[in-house]
Amino acid sequence: MSATGLATAHSVVAPSSRSRKIAATLVILYAVISMVPLAWIFMTSFKTPPDSISYPPKIVFQPSLEGYCNLFTTRSRQTPEYIASLPPPAGVCDEVVRQRNMVIAGPSNYVPRFLNSLIIAFGSTFCAVALGTLAAYAFSRFKVPLADDLMFFILSTRFMPPIAVAIPIYLMYRELGLSDTKLGMIVLYTAVNVSLAVWLLKGFIDEIPREYEEAAMIDGYTRLQAFWKVVLPQATTGIAATAIFCLIFAWNEYAFALMLTSDTARTAPPSIATMLGRGGIEWSAIAAGSLGFLIPVVIVAFALRNYLLRGVTFGAIRQ
Amino acid sequence: MFVRAGVRTPTHNNCDNRAACGVMTEVRTDPTIAERVAASTPEPLARRVRGLSDRAIAWAFIGPTVGLLLAINIFPLLWTVYLSFTNYRANRPNEEILWIGTRNYERVLTDPDIWAAMQATAHFVVWTIVLQTVLGFGLAWLIDRKFRGSAFWTTIILIPMMLSSAVVGNFWKFLYQPQIGLFNYVVSFFTGIDPSSFDMIGSVTLAPWAIVIVDTWMWTPYVMLICLAGLRSIPDYIYEAAEVDRASPWRQFWSITLPMALPFIMLAVLFRGIENFKMFDLVVQLTGGGPGSITELTSINLKREAFEKWRTGYSSALAVILFVAVFGLANIYVKALNRVKQR
Numbered sequence: 145m146s147a148t149g150l151a152t153a154h155s156v157v158a159p160s161s162r163s164r165k166i167a168a169t170l171v172i173l174y175a176v177i178s179m180v181p182l183a184w185i186f187m188t189s190f191k192t193p194p195d196s197i198s199y200p201p202k203i204v205f206q207p208s209l210e211g212y213c214n215l216f217t218t219r220s221r222q223t224p225e226y227i228a229s230l231p232p233p234a235g236v237c238d239e240v241v242r243q244r245n246m247v248i249a250g251p252s253n254y255v256p257r258f259l260n261s262l263i264i265a266f267g268s269t270f271c272a273v274a275l276g277t278l279a280a281y282a283f284s285r286f287k288v289p290l291a292d293d294l295m296f297f298i299l300s301t302r303f304m305p306p307i308a309v310a311i312p313i314y315l316m317y318r319e320l321g322l323s324d325t326k327l328g329m330i331v332l333y334t335a336v337n338v339s340l341a342v343w344l345l346k347g348f349i350d351e352i353p354r355e356y357e358e359a360a361m362i363d364g365y366t367r368l369q370a371f372w373k374v375v376l377p378q379a380t381t382g383i384a385a386t387a388i389f390c391l392i393f394a395w396n397e398y399a400f401a402l403m404l405t406s407d408t409a410r411t412a413p414p415s416i417a418t419m420l421g422r423g424g425i426e427w428s429a430i431a432a433g434s435l436g437f438l439i440p441v442v443i444v445a446f447a448l449r450n451y452l453l454r455g456v457t458f459g460a461i462r463q
Numbered sequence: 464m465f466v467r468a469g470v471r472t473p474t475h476n477n478c479d480n481r482a483a484c485g486v487m488t489e490v491r492t493d494p495t496i497a498e499r500v501a502a503s504t505p506e507p508l509a510r511r512v513r514g515l516s517d518r519a520i521a522w523a524f525i526g527p528t529v530g531l532l533l534a535i536n537i538f539p540l541l542w543t544v545y546l547s548f549t550n551y552r553a554n555r556p557n558e559e560i561l562w563i564g565t566r567n568y569e570r571v572l573t574d575p576d577i578w579a580a581m582q583a584t585a586h587f588v589v590w591t592i593v594l595q596t597v598l599g600f601g602l603a604w605l606i607d608r609k610f611r612g613s614a615f616w617t618t619i620i621l622i623p624m625m626l627s628s629a630v631v632g633n634f635w636k637f638l639y640q641p642q643i644g645l646f647n648y649v650v651s652f653f654t655g656i657d658p659s660s661f662d663m664i665g666s667v668t669l670a671p672w673a674i675v676i677v678d679t680w681m682w683t684p685y686v687m688l689i690c691l692a693g694l695r696s697i698p699d700y701i702y703e704a705a706e707v708d709r710a711s712p713w714r715q716f717w718s719i720t721l722p723m724a725l726p727f728i729m730l731a732v733l734f735r736g737i738e739n740f741k742m743f744d745l746v747v748q749l750t751g752g753g754p755g756s757i758t759e760l761t762s763i764n765l766k767r768e769a770f771e772k773w774r775t776g777y778s779s780a781l782a783v784i785l786f787v788a789v790f791g792l793a794n795i796y797v798k799a800l801n802r803v804k805q806r
Contacts, residue, residue, distance in 0.1 A: 168611070281524060308789075315553060335531050367515070413629040416629075430634070441627070452688060
């Protein structure tokens, strides 16, 4: 970036410093405005429930952990006399909850759902990337009959609306006993992600010179050894980038999770929305839950920024 | 080496000169790298691996992926097609399945609810594409000035598109609340309209725009990213030549920038078109298809028919129609994609 910037600095097409300043102002303005909703999630998660629904919306407020306490626990209402008779509170949440005349009844289902999301996302990503790497290598290096048609077939499965196949998958899983199981969801997400993995990884493997493997094979490696010991180490970056894209998809997926899971395999996205407290929606708890769910993706997005374009266009455009 | 050679070539053990003997055996039996690699692989495995032709490896590598896709995508799709010709209801599995021909398709295509859903989808798709293309291309064009810190701000702008659309939809529902919501408050701050006088989600006229706004917030970065790649692919010398010919900046934009970035813009538009045609998560969480069925897009309608009314045969017919439409779009997409790649 900086190198090209220097190279064009003296060319006739370099933008003037004034137009650059205007551009910078507008872009930064857009970036800041587009971050407001996320900043609002962050702020709301630290508000008390009354603060989170106050009018006008409070920008300055006393931060509180109540949203997080409500996110991780279920509570029951008790009489003030009963609460006064309890031993002193054991932790921050205990204290916060008692101020509302409630006691902690038990853990909420946020952590199990979050764990489900983690297991299903990582499991399906591993499978999709493993399958995708093999297929991408074959497409990249061998003359596969009907290769273009097969690649298009693989891509086209990605364009299928999830709802269009959800009915038979629901029936199929019901027959096989896979409905509402983590295994079923891992298999399903693997199938959805493998198309992305094949397309991205084919691009990455195409970029590794064939000469490396050919040299290794002249030295006596078999094709499989060359693949394992020469190509795979070279493709590590591409595999990692692909894995992160698959991970983000599986992490964010909602439609299948909503229709095919109910409890044991339910992931976080459908459950965050249904977190309801007593007497209304607890926005501060929902904000806390959303934040915990979104933050990992934001961090990953930063790590991935150089591959983003490739990832979102199925490797069609490379920078 | 000597010992191994001696063991391997027992006919050479009757020589007097050990050195000469050693040289001879070494020339004869020094294993090549190939043999050493082969020796380090267990025997049965080595035999099997050596026996594999490239063709066999290719199929062994591609097979699992294709098999999985056939099982999880194509088989269910064929099943959907089959169900679309029957009166099957998934909540009554023991009832007899009757073949009713194309009656489901006739019902779908004459159902006013479906046409209302199609209309809502069209409104959503067209407006999101228009807004996202204009904003996304504009942003890319500005970022292409390469001001200081542009890389950092670009990354910031890209964050919304990585997020879970269901969670985003759910949270925007909060921002859209009349009175307590931030969106209404900001609008009233700048325009003076009473923030409780309008309800983005509850109002029949505003709800279709509420979903357009959130989708635009989320996916403008996507269009921007692709447009930016398009703008950066235009070589500087073309602008330099235009500059020499004294083409005005206006002329340069219409004759160079826009035509050369067009395939990229098209790619972004088609991709957003396909994605928004099957839009589900965001809108379900944001409006749930309401108020009434004003924002009930085709996918939401389908989900309701299939998993709430359990009209499996009917909804399968709708799914097939939806799939054919998306598949048609996908075909165009791949053609455009290939054209972009050829440049």
